[in-house]
Amino acid sequence: RQGVGALSDxxxxxxxxxxxxxxxxxxxxxxxxxxxLRVQARTGTLPALLRGLVRLPAHRNGEGSLAQRLxxxxxxxxxxxxxxxxxxxxxxxxxxxSAAAIDAQRPFRELGFDSLGAVELRNRLTQNGxxxxxxxxxxxxxTPAAVTRLLLTEVGQAAxxxxxxxxxxxxxxxxxxxAIVGMSCRYPGGVTSPEELWExxxxxxxxxxxxxxxxxxxxxxxxxxxxxxxxxxxxxxxGFLQGPDRFDAEFFNISPHExxxxxxxxRLILESAxxxxxxxxxxxxxxRGSDTGVFCGAVTTDYAGMTSSEQEGYRxxxxxxxxxxxxxxxxxxxxxxxxxxxxxxxxxxxxLHLAARALRDGExxxxxxxxxxxxxxxxxxxxxxxxxxxxxxxxxxAYAAAADGTGFSDGVGLLVMERLSDxxxxxxxxxxx
Numbered sequence: 318r319q320g321v322g323a324l325s326d327x328x329x330x331x332x333x334x335x336x337x338x339x340x341x342x343x344x345x346x347x348x349x350x351x352x353x354l355r356v357q358a359r360t361g362t363l364p365a366l367l368r369g370l371v372r373l374p375a376h377r378n379g380e381g382s383l384a385q386r387l388x389x390x391x392x393x394x395x396x397x398x399x400x401x402x403x404x405x406x407x408x409x410x411x412x413x414x415s416a417a418a419i420d421a422q423r424p425f426r427e428l429g430f431d432s433l434g435a436v437e438l439r440n441r442l443t444q445n446g447x448x449x450x451x452x453x454x455x456x457x458x459x460t461p462a463a464v465t466r467l468l469l470t471e472v473g474q475a476a477x478x479x480x481x482x483x484x485x486x487x488x489x490x491x492x493x494x495x496a497i498v499g500m501s502c503r504y505p506g507g508v509t510s511p512e513e514l515w516e517x518x519x520x521x522x523x524x525x526x527x528x529x530x531x532x533x534x535x536x537x538x539x540x541x542x543x544x545x546x547x548x549x550x551x552x553x554x555x556g557f558l559q560g561p562d563r564f565d566a567e568f569f570n571i572s573p574h575e576x577x578x579x580x581x582x583x584r585l586i587l588e589s590a591x592x593x594x595x596x597x598x599x600x601x602x603x604x605r606g607s608d609t610g611v612f613c614g615a616v617t618t619d620y621a622g623m624t625s626s627e628q629e630g631y632r633x634x635x636x637x638x639x640x641x642x643x644x645x646x647x648x649x650x651x652x653x654x655x656x657x658x659x660x661x662x663x664x665x666x667x668x669l670h671l672a673a674r675a676l677r678d679g680e681x682x683x684x685x686x687x688x689x690x691x692x693x694x695x696x697x698x699x700x701x702x703x704x705x706x707x708x709x710x711x712x713x714x715a716y717a718a719a720a721d722g723t724g725f726s727d728g729v730g731l732l733v734m735e736r737l738s739d740x741x742x743x744x745x746x747x748x749x750x
Contacts, residue, residue: 499597554711556726
C-alpha cells in the first residue's frame, strides 16, 4: 500500500553485488511502485523523502475541505460529519475496509497505531481536512472521539456547535483555598484505604516488618550485621507493601506482557488514581478530554534491572520515572499538565505544591497529586547501609534520644484537589482545605 515491493532473489543479489562495488557509505535497495506513490501524493501521505520521484498534484485552495463540507450541512449534523471523516481516515491507515470497524472511544494505541501510523493519520487529516495539525496529534488527543472534538473546534464555524475541549481558564486569586475532595492510599500493615490508615494509627499498630519474601531477594546473602560488608544490608526491617506484583492489567486494557515490564510504582499509582477519583464520587471515565492535571512524586528504583529481554519494547516506558504521571493521563484521557517529580524525600510535597500552583494559575481545574515508592530491589537499602545511615530495626525515631538511622517504606498516596469555589459548585465533598 505504501509503494514498497518485495525484491526477487535475482534482483536482490544483483543489487547486492553492485552495492559491494560502490564507494557509497550506505545504500538502500528498494523496489518502488510509482503508481502507489502517486496515490499517496494525491492524498497528501507521501513521505517527503520520496516526493521527488512523482509529480505532486496542484493545491486546490481548500476545495472540498472539511470546512466547506461543514458549511453545507446543518449545525446539528456537523459532529456526525466530522466523526465519520475521522473514522474513515483512521480505517484507511489501519487497512480496514470501512469506518464501521473503528470504535471512536477506543485509544489509538489499542486500535493498533504506532508512531508511523500516527504521522500518516496526521498527514491524511491535514490534507483532506484542510487544517494544520501537530505531529503529536494522537498523543495529545488519544482517541478518534478526542480528535473529532479537536477538529470541530479548529474548523471555523464548527467551533460554535460544541464547547472547546478544555474548559475556559480564568486566573484565580492566589489566596483562594484549595479543597481536597478525594483520597486514596496503600501503606504497609495491610492499609488499602484512608479509613484503614486511620484505624492503624488510632490503634497504634506497628506496620514495620521483616525484609520481604515475595520480591526475589536472596535474604540469606542480603543480610549481614557488618555495615562495611559490600552488597549487604544490616537492617532486618522496613515498611513493605503486601503483594506488590498484583495488578488488574485487563481492567486498564494493558496486556500481560506490558504489565510485567511496568515498574510496580506505575501499577500502584494507576490503580490509586482510579480509587481516588471514585473516593471523590467522580466517574474516572467522565474526565476524558478534561484539563485535569496529574502531579506525582517518585524516585528511581532498580526494577529496570529486574526485567528481561522478553519485555523489550515496553521496558523504557515501563521503568522510566517520568512516565508515572503520563501513564495516568494517557489511560484516563486527561489533557491537563502531567508532571513527575523527583526531589528525593520531598517529592510528594513538591508535587502537591506544583498542583496547587497549577490550580491557582488556571492551568487545570482539577488535579491528582501525591507520590509512590516501591522498593522493587534492595538497592536503596544497600546504599544507605554503606553510609551507615539505616536504623538496624527499620524504624525511624525522629527527634528521639534513641534515633539510630532512617527507615524506608513502600507506599502510595494521592489527593484529588479543586479550587474551593469549583468543589462547592460541582457538589463534591470537601474533606479539607
